[in-house]
Amino acid sequence: MAWKTLDDMDLAGKRVLVRVDINVPMDKGVVTDATRIERIVPTIKDILAMGGSPILLAHFGRPKGKHVPEMSLKPLVPALSDAFGTEVTFIERPSHDEIFGMPGDAVVLIENTRFSAMEEANDPQMAGFLSTLGDVYCNDAFSAAHRAHASTTGVAELMPACAGRLMQAELSALEGALATPVRPVVAVVGGAKVSSKLELLGNLVAKVDHLVIGGGMANTFLAAKGLNVGKSLCEHDMTDTALEILEKAKAANCEIILPSDIVVAAEFAAGAANETVAAEACPADKMILDAGPDTVAKIVSVFETAKTLIWNGPLGAFEIKPFNAATDAAAAKAAELSKSGALVSVAGGGDTVAALNGAGAADSFTYISTAGGAFLEWMEGKTLPGVAALEQ
Ligand code: AMP
Numbered sequence: 359m360a361w362k363t364l365d366d367m368d369l370a371g372k373r374v375l376v377r378v379d380i381n382v383p384m385d386k387g388v389v390t391d392a393t394r395i396e397r398i399v400p401t402i403k404d405i406l407a408m409g410g411s412p413i414l415l416a417h418f419g420r421p422k423g424k425h426v427p428e429m430s431l432k433p434l435v436p437a438l439s440d441a442f443g444t445e446v447t448f449i450e451r452p453s454h455d456e457i458f459g460m461p462g463d464a465v466v467l468i469e470n471t472r473f474s475a476m477e478e479a480n481d482p483q484m485a486g487f488l489s490t491l492g493d494v495y496c497n498d499a500f501s502a503a504h505r506a507h508a509s510t511t512g513v514a515e516l517m518p519a520c521a522g523r524l525m526q527a528e529l530s531a532l533e534g535a536l537a538t539p540v541r542p543v544v545a546v547v548g549g550a551k552v553s554s555k556l557e558l559l560g561n562l563v564a565k566v567d568h569l570v571i572g573g574g575m576a577n578t579f580l581a582a583k584g585l586n587v588g589k590s591l592c593e594h595d596m597t598d599t600a601l602e603i604l605e606k607a608k609a610a611n612c613e614i615i616l617p618s619d620i621v622v623a624a625e626f627a628a629g630a631a632n633e634t635v636a637a638e639a640c641p642a643d644k645m646i647l648d649a650g651p652d653t654v655a656k657i658v659s660v661f662e663t664a665k666t667l668i669w670n671g672p673l674g675a676f677e678i679k680p681f682n683a684a685t686d687a688a689a690a691k692a693a694e695l696s697k698s699g700a701l702v703s704v705a706g707g708g709d710t711v712a713a714l715n716g717a718g719a720a721d722s723f724t725y726i727s728t729a730g731g732a733f734l735e736w737m738e739g740k741t742l743p744g745v746a747a748l749e750q
Contacts, residue, residue, distance in 0.1 A: 361529070361748040362520040364401070367494055369410030371462060375492035376401060376522060377415045377509050377744075379499040379728070380434055389437040397728055401498045401522035402442050406463060413457065413466045413492055414438075414446075415509045417502070423475025431470050438467060457491050471509045478507055485512025498522025500529070501729035503744030504736075514747035521748055524728070529745065531725035532736050535704040536565060540665040546657075546688070548573035549671030549709065552596045556603075558670065561739040563607040563614075568660050570615045572673030572684065577646055579604070579616050585638055588622070590646040615657060619650030621674070621681060628678040648674030649684035657684075658691045661701065667692055669705040669723075670737065672713040686717040693722035706733035 378398045383390045405412045419429040431448070438446045442465055449456060450469045460466060471477045476484035485508040489495070495517045497503070502510050503525070521529065535543075543566040547555060552575040562569055571579055574591040581587045582600035607614045617637050622644040623630040634650040635641075649657075661667065669692065676682040695701035705714055706727025714720040727733040732742060 361745070362518075363526050364404050364408065364496065364520055364522065367408075367496075367518065367520050369405055369408040369494060372410045372493040373457070373491065374405050374410040374412050374494045374496050375415055375488060375513065375517075376405065376412045376496045377499045377502070377513075378522075379501045380414075380416045380431070380438070381418055382434070382437075384433065387433045389434065392437055392441065394728060395434075395437055395441045397524045398498055398522070399441050401496065401524060402465065404523060405496070406442075406444070406465070409462075410494070411460065411462055411464050411466070413468065415468055415471055415488065415513075416499070417472040417477070417509075418470045419472075421470060421472050423472065423478065425473045429470055429473075431467055435467060438465075452491060454490065471507070476508055478505070480506050480508050480512045482512060484508040485516060488513045489516040492517070495519040496522045497744055497748060498524045499744070500525045500727070501732050503729075503742040504732040504740070506743035510744040511747040514744070515750065519748050519750075525745075525748075527725070528727055528729065531704050531727070532733075534702060535666055535668050535725075536737065540702065542567040542664045543666040543668065544568040544570065544660050544664040545668040545670075546570040546572065546673070547671050548575065548673045548685070550574040550591065552578045552593055552600060555671070555734075556599060557738040557740075558734060559603050560606065561737065562668070563603060563612045564610050566612055566668070568613045568615060568664065569607065570657055570660070570673075570688075572617065572649055573671055573675075575671075576617050576649070579614075580637055580646075583616075586640055586642065587646060588640045588642050588644045590640065613660075615653075615660065617646070617649040617653045618656065619652040620646045621648035621650055621683070623647050623681075626675065626678065629680075630678075632680070647678070647681040654684050654687045657688045661688070661691050661695055664701060667696075667701055667703040668737065669703065669714070670707040670710050670734065672709060676709075676713045676716060682713075682716060685713050686719075689714050689717035689719035693717075693719035696724050697722045706730070707737075708734075 623632040673684040
């Protein structure tokens with residue numbers, strides 16, 4: 359690993375600036391899903407145990423450089439205090455006097471970093487000021503690491519910097535899945551559109567042994583191969599791109615798995631009347647909403663020979679039953695193999711966690727990333743500025 363962790367730092371008596379992602383869903387001032395808060399607890403507890411005083415830096419929502427009262431971090435204080443088992447002090451506008459006057463074991467939360475336009479502009483003035491508030495910087499916000507902001511990269515370049523426990527876990531899991539994986543590696547990429555996952559597909563075909571393409575984006579590939587996809591969601595203008603990806607896969611010896619049978623319906627609706635037909639036989643007045651059982655059987659057989667699985671995106675329109683069937687069946691198999699230790703499985707990005715949760719499979723995966731955009735950019739092979747700043 360090219361980056362330091364908390365174990366490499368001497369934190370006794372030090373103020374530690376910790377960039378966290380506590381952008382949690384709230385309803386009427388109450389946290390409705392505390393997952394992101396729970397994930398940073400090990401970092402905060404370890405810093406306290408090492409004699410350090412954590413000062414939390416975080417964003418909330420998209421205030422775009424303005425003070426938006428509804429996007430204050432203050433309502434999070436009770437949930438954070440509960441999770442850390444110690445009282446958190448909220449500071450709206452940090453001054454040296456106030457910060458330096460805090461007791462050595464204090465946990466401090468500073469107001470939404472994005473209330474200042476200097477945050478997203480990665481303004482050196484803001485990074486410089488933040489760096490004077492602490493002795494050490496710790497980045498525990500992998501999910502914000504694809505953005506070069508004052509609190510994610512600017513400040514990291516000005517002080518001794520390390521990765522927090524969550525950042526460490528995310529990077530280890532992702533490096534284990536794609537940079538130094540145990541082979542064979544299979545990737546599942548599903549979801550709505552090829553256009554939003556082009557770079558992901560391009561990077562994966564060069565690195566994995568099998569690539570399962572599912573969901574709406576599979577329709578674009580079927581159409582590119584000359585099949586009729588009826589009224590399906592399909593990006594006909596992406597035909598050449600889809601063919602290029604298939605070519606690239608062939609050259610790289612990556613097996614592409616597309617649906618061989620499909621579940622079709624006349625409308626995009628829960629409970630819509632449906633039938634399963636061969637991929638070549640989509641009726642002109644119907645749309646493809648899921649992969650069929652033969653396709654699932656093929657995916658399962660690939661999972662059984664694989665040692666590593668990367669998963670992003672559903673295999674069908676999983677929100678409307680019964681078109682969650684292929685996603686659920688494949689996820690259940692991945693969960694079973696992961697639980698038995700036969701497969702290392704890593705999933706992340708947007709809707710994926712919801713789809714795997716819906717299948718009751720998420721808990722058995724080896725690692726579920728909390729990141730959306732950052733997970734995708736990492737899987738696309740991009741350098742994440744927040745991670746690069748820790749490597750310097
Ligand atoms: P993404 O955000 O790209 O991961 O896409 C997820 C979305 O793709 C979900 O809302 C699914 O309902 C949708 N999706 C998956 N398969 C299909 C399909 N065959 N037709 C239409 N939408 C689909």
